[in-house]
Amino acid sequence: MKQIVHRALSAALALSLCLSSAGAAWYGRDIQRQENGNYVLYEPYSDKNIIETPYHLYELTYIGSADGMAGVHSTQVPYYCAKNGSEIFLWNASGRNIVSDSGLHAAGFISDGGYMVVQNVQNGLYGVWSAEKGQLTVPCRYQSVRLLTGQYEGAEAPPPEIVVAATMNGQTWTPLRPYDGKVFLPGEFDEISTASGLLAVRKGGRTAYYDMREETTAVPQTAANRSQMSAWAADEVEKAVMAELVPEELQRQYTKPCTRQEFCQLVAAITQKRTGNTVQQLIVYRGGTDSSFTDTDNADVLACASLGIVNGVGNGRFAPDAHITREQAATMLVRAAGILDIRANREHTPFNDADRISTWAKAAVAEVSAMQTEDGAMVMQGVGSNRFAPSDPYTREQSIMTTYRLFRME
Structure with a gap:
């Protein structure tokens, strides 16, 4: 060929x-x-x-x-x-x-x-x-x-x-x-x-x-190193890697906080795999507009911004290396779900710390808490004691798990 x-x-x-x-x-x-x-x-x-x-x-x-x-x-x-x-x-x-x-x-x-x-x-x-x-x-x-x-x-x-x-x-x-x-x-x-x-x-x-x-x-080779993962995350993270939903540079240091750019890379990966089109092709299909930032030219970031999945932080900046928070992750997941025509399929969870969730993120947190895979896994859930902890950082393995679960939703 x-x-x-x-x-x-x-x-x-x-x-x-x-x-x-x-x-x-x-x-x-x-x-x-x-x-x-x-x-x-x-x-x-x-x-x-x-x-x-x-x-x-x-x-x-x-x-x-x-x-x-x-x-x-x-x-x-x-x-x-x-x-x-x-x-x-x-x-x-x-x-x-x-x-x-x-x-x-x-x-x-x-x-x-x-x-x-x-x-x-x-x-x-x-x-x-x-x-x-x-x-x-x-x-x-x-x-x-x-x-x-x-x-x-x-x-x-x-x-x-x-x-x-x-x-x-x-x-x-x-x-x-x-x-x-x-x-x-x-x-x-x-x-x-x-x-x-x-x-x-x-x-x-x-x-x-x-x-x-x-x-x-042949025998598949996976770059997923279970010794670097939390025990509760290992199975799903490894499955996500095997499904080619995790960029190679994110297949390590799974417990470190996920950055805004890294989360865009994961969202782009599931969007491409699920639709059979690159995120840039989806921009053509959906009539998105070109985006640009002064502090990054990463293709996945620009594509996600063009599709309306993520926004900048003001003054033409994206802050690609800033750590993503749980409420930011929830917002991006819900926007990606809209691109993939995925909808909530159960009642949302009323979190005890709902008053700590930013106004702009409340609807997204409620919706993502009402998304469940066919085998019963919640796309994104709380941190215990019925709390959402909206301002807490979100780790790589948590980001991989939630994007993988969104990918698997019917």
Whole structure:
């Protein structure tokens, strides 16, 4: 498979998304909004229109790998996107439609290796289109299709491998090869995902792991060090790490206070994994606005701010290294839940120290206390004696546990 994205790239680059505004230029090309309301991409020196659309035109240059839809795969040649409701239109740098079959339309961005999920206009079923081959490689006969990316570490690591998870009935899944649609692993499974860079297939309550490149069984390696965790947190923290919901730099010193930036990283991770889109892609979908701070350019912070999950502290600052408090964590969890369409599903807890909760956080604390996973775990609960302790710091392991529980909610 052609090497497109390299795991060794920094996390910030791997999540960067360039949204061009009117007058923005890329390699001599400009996007302008015309008087008729249409957006036009043109080459100013030749005055040649390449793309014209009545919908806002975005320039997509690089989105790194994420489970589900990995994103545009080029740092050199831009792709252009316009979105109308649920329909996505994509063009390459020369203005050619990525999907040339008029009976299909794009259902997501381009993944590593140039693959994308497409939908058949007539029957509504999904398949996979290869931008490199210019044709369907997985036929549109599935009720749902996801692209799963296996990661490899190291400077000389090969590019990520892609496996297609496809279902005909919405209940059981089959792993397919994206380049020819053939079965990658025989059988139908209750769940297919990636964990620690491996393909994880679950059936009958048991999970098996496979190297996506070698197509052999493998043993997942987790960076979670249980000796650094509190006993009551170890099981859930390790599961969150195995599910690739904890950035590598947060897989240590679990009992130290969590910073505002670190919490954004955790929220971004669960949002990407749950939706199959990067947080930056969600900004495109939901019409968020670009954010910037004078004291951080962290991609997850900026994306969370653009989605309204987190705010700055004033004067253009974010204070990324400041420790997050419990009421701040509750507020961010509830805002993230709104992005993920998760709602409270039980009665909220009336805490004894409710008078100590800041006015701006009261509603969020009440709502997060009413969120419970299917197996009975509260997303965020009190600290004992029916107290919430809103101003207390929130540790890394507590942050990992609560974001993991939010991720698991139905």
